[in-house]
Amino acid sequence: MTEHAHGPEVAVDAAVDSAVGAAMDPADSDGRRGFLRTAIGTGFAAAVLPVVAQTEIRTDSVGLEVGEVMIDVAGFKVPAYRAAPAGKTGLPVILVISEIFGVHEHIADVARRFAKRGYLAIAPELFVRQGDPAAYGEIEKLMAEVIRLTPDAQVMTDLDACVAWAAQHGGDTRRLGITGFCWGGRITWLYAAHNPAVKAGVAWYGRLTGPVTPQNPRHPVDIAAELKAPVLGLYGGQDGGIPLTAVDQMKTALAAAAARAPAAQASQFVVYPEAPHAFHADYRPSYRQADAQDGWRRCLDWLQRHGA
Numbered sequence: 001m002t003e004h005a006h007g008p009e010v011a012v013d014a015a016v017d018s019a020v021g022a023a024m025d026p027a028d029s030d031g032r033r034g035f036l037r038t039a040i041g042t043g044f045a046a047a048v049l050p051v052v053a054q055t056e057i058r059t060d061s062v063g064l065e066v067g068e069v070m071i072d073v074a075g076f077k078v079p080a081y082r083a084a085p086a087g088k089t090g091l092p093v094i095l096v097i098s099e100i101f102g103v104h105e106h107i108a109d110v111a112r113r114f115a116k117r118g119y120l121a122i123a124p125e126l127f128v129r130q131g132d133p134a135a136y137g138e139i140e141k142l143m144a145e146v147i148r149l150t151p152d153a154q155v156m157t158d159l160d161a162c163v164a165w166a167a168q169h170g171g172d173t174r175r176l177g178i179t180g181f182c183w184g185g186r187i188t189w190l191y192a193a194h195n196p197a198v199k200a201g202v203a204w205y206g207r208l209t210g211p212v213t214p215q216n217p218r219h220p221v222d223i224a225a226e227l228k229a230p231v232l233g234l235y236g237g238q239d240g241g242i243p244l245t246a247v248d249q250m251k252t253a254l255a256a257a258a259a260r261a262p263a264a265q266a267s268q269f270v271v272y273p274e275a276p277h278a279f280h281a282d283y284r285p286s287y288r289q290a291d292a293q294d295g296w297r298r299c300l301d302w303l304q305r306h307g308a
Contacts (some may be wrong), residue, residue: 040068040125041081041108045101046137048284056283059112066112069169071124073161080124080162081108083115084170092175092308093166095159095191096123097184099278100147102133106283107181117300120171122162126155126187147183151215155187156194163197173197177308179299180206182278185233189220192229192263200306201231202299204280205239208250221250225257230266232302234295236275236288247271266306270298 044051065086070077081103084091094114098107103125111121127133130149136142159178167173178201180188185206192201208220235247247269258265272279272295278286280295 040079040103041066041111041123042105043134044104044106044283045134045142047133047139047142048101048104051283052285052287053283055287055289056106057109059109059116061112064112064115066108066115069122069165071122071158071161071165073158076129078124078126078128078158078161079103080122080165081111082120082122082169083108083111084120085115085118089170090172091118091120091170092177092303093163093171093173094119094121094303094308095162095176095178095180096121097159097178097180097187097191098123098126099182099184099281100133100139100142102127104134106281113296119177120166120169122166124158124162126150126158129154148213149215152187152190152217156191159187159191160195163195175199175308177201177303177306179303180204181280182206186220189227189231189233190218190223192231193223193226194228196228198229199308200229200303202302203231203233204295205235205242205277206233207242208246221246221253224250224253224264224267225261227257227261227263227267230263230268230302230306232267232298233269234280234298235269235271236277236279236291237271237273238275239277241277244271270295 063086064083066083069080069082071080096111103123107123111123114121127146127150131146133142133146163173176197176199178188178191178198181204185203188201188203188206192198210219254264254267272291275288275291276286278284279288280292281287
C-alpha cells in the first residue's frame, strides 16, 4: 500500500541535486577542506561539498557514548560509528547504513538521533576494503572504483558481524532494526531478507531494481518472498534515479509474495509526491524538511511497532 504524504517544500540552496556531485578539489580552500572527513563520522566526502550549512542538523552527544569502534570480521577490522545512551545495556539495536559517501557527519548525526531515542546505533563503514569514499570528488569515479566493486555478500557478512558485536556491547539483538539511505536503502531491503533476527527495516529511497552483476546478483524486487521482516519504504515522487514505475514493480513483487511471506504482506511504501532523491539529507540542496520530519516520525513508529 502506498500513502501520499503532502507538505510544503523547504527553501534550500537553489542548486539542483545533481550539482552536489560536481568534482571538488579537497584542497580547494581552507573552509572547504575543513569539511572533509578525517575520521569516521566527521566531515563530508569531497563529492558532496559544499555543504548546505543553513539546514544541516547537529545532534549533541550529551548523555551518549559515541565514537569509532572496530568490528572484527574474520580477522579484518571494519570501522563503525557507534552511538548509545551512556552506561546502559539491554538496548534495542539499529543498524544505520550510509549513502555511497560512507559514514560521514550526517550519518553519525542520524546515529546520535537514534541513541537519543534509546537505541544502540551502529553505522559501519562498509566500503573500507574497496576504498575511501571521502577522497572522491567525482561521483562516477566513486561508483566505478568503490561502490560497484563492493559485493552484497561482503556487506551482509559485515552487518552480521555488527549484530554480533552489538550483542556483546550492551545491545539486545532480539530487538534489531535496520535503516539506510540511498545505497543503504537498497541494503536495508536485502538485509531484511538475509537475517531472520531483523524485526523491521526502513529504506529511504533505496534502489529497487538494477543490472545484475557478480557483486549485485539480486535486487530488492527479486527477494520480496524472502523478507524476514517488514520494510517501510520512504521514496520521493520526483526522484530522478528511482522512478515510480520501480516502486510499482516492488509493490507488485510484494503482493505476489504476500501468501508465502508475512513480512512482504506487511511491508509498505510512503511516497512524498514533490520530494527528490535524498530528501532526508539535511546537508544537501535536496533536503525537504517537512517530508524528512514526517519520514523520521514514521521510521521511529515503524521500528517500535514491529519490535525493534
